[in-house]
Amino acid sequence: MPTFSQRLDAAAERNRSLLCVGLDPWRPSMPIADIAAFNRAIIEATSDLVCAYKPQWAFYESEGIAGLRALEATIEAVPNGVPVILDAKRGDLGNTSVAYAKAAFEIWGADAVTVNPYLGRDSLQPFLDYADKGVFVLTRTSNPGGADFQELAVRSADGEERPLYEEVARQAVSWNERGNVGLVAGATAPEELARVRAAAGAMPILIPGIGAQGGDLESAARNGADANGRRAIITASRSVLYASSGPDFAEAARAEAARLRGAINAELERMGKQWQ
């Protein structure tokens, strides 16, 4: 079984894309009522334009059991070869964490999952034990309140002082014994994203916050990509999913995804890191 990063790289190269589409069904914005059918149409229209999909757990759970069935159907609808990052921000301890890891990888069939670092390394070990799956650790999130704790200066065990999000990034790098750790850093804080990339080496970074949240696409690519101009997973959700509220929603989603991919690739060219 190839590792998550290998599957991510393969999809990115094949589709010449660092774009990830967030599958966030939000009823008030949806042009059709059936969540699974909506997602299937979005996936069919965009799967040759993306490096990954990212369903957000909350939007399925908030529809109850029927919503979670739609999540199952959605993950099933993603073609083999395009990894699925389940955005669930899990963080718990002991056998609870074992149960969460089993759920994400064995029940829902995700290729990777987002996790919250607040409970420390041992809380994430059950996820890290799945060597062929990806584990994305939150660092600096894309919301304004992310600053409340993540930007506080902490005194690290090495005696240095740095913002908490950067300490998290550094510790997460040290957890990457099996090559399956990634980081999450929001596009809305481009300087912090650059610092996270400096700590991360070539680890994949999941970058939400462009589009509706206001993050800048070009700086996300420039500050988020690794030295080879890769391993940034730049995520757009609402701007793609709800590009049109009419019956042409899938074509409109495709057009917006193509536009975003093109803008990212133009930035990669300016960096001298275009696709071969």
Place this chain on the structure above:
Amino acid sequence: MPTFSQRLDAAAERNRSLLCVGLDPWRPSMPIADIAAFNRAIIEATSDLVCAYKPQWAFYESEGIAGLRALEATIEAVPNGVPVILDAKRGDLGNTSVAYAKAAFEIWGADAVTVNPYLGRDSLQPFLDYADKGVFVLTRTSNPGGADFQELAVRSADGEERPLYEEVARQAVSWNERGNVGLVAGATAPEELARVRAAAGAMPILIPGIGAQGGDLESAARNGADANGRRAIITASRSVLYASSGPDFAEAARAEAARLRGAINAELERMGKQWQ
């Protein structure tokens, strides 16, 4: 509608109990296969001995859709008047957080939910907006790895230096504008629990970690209760649920819950805070 704290106080007074039973179905330990039936038996055997129940989301999710149906049935089986704290450690942002709050309170019908503070105040606002529900913010968790970040000294906005968990507790106190915020602090770190209580005033504190995790019951009561000897929610899960693996599991659970309640109440008496 009474607030969460009022419902908690009423259940605690009626049952003369600070004990909360964690409803954590873990297949390898379960004496019968049906999760909902198992939980119903536990609830029937203990509902006059507890101040709350705490189902842990992960153990239901890891059983897929069937597990989440069992969670629905479990919450339904709790008698009116005993609050249900859904232990889901949610933490996300924007409309995602809105969806999580809706799910916890409107779909699953919980009276309170545990949340992770890493994403800051705005990430929790959608939960706080449910004025009659409880929102329990993690501070110092009961696992050893909790120290990785929670014990780091942070420089706070007020210029003081303190451990991150204590800064979280203080900020969470400032979020308590509607009287619906609680804190979570593990029984395995009794000194830290005392510092959390010092910050919390009379806010409820959920205290996991006694029993299987090794936390001490007496210090949980002494360090966790407020000035009136109340508002500590001392949680035991495995030691109650799996007190017997035989057909007498419900009676054994009742006996163990009664023993734990008695030990807590003995400590309250030593503190001069016995029930009236």
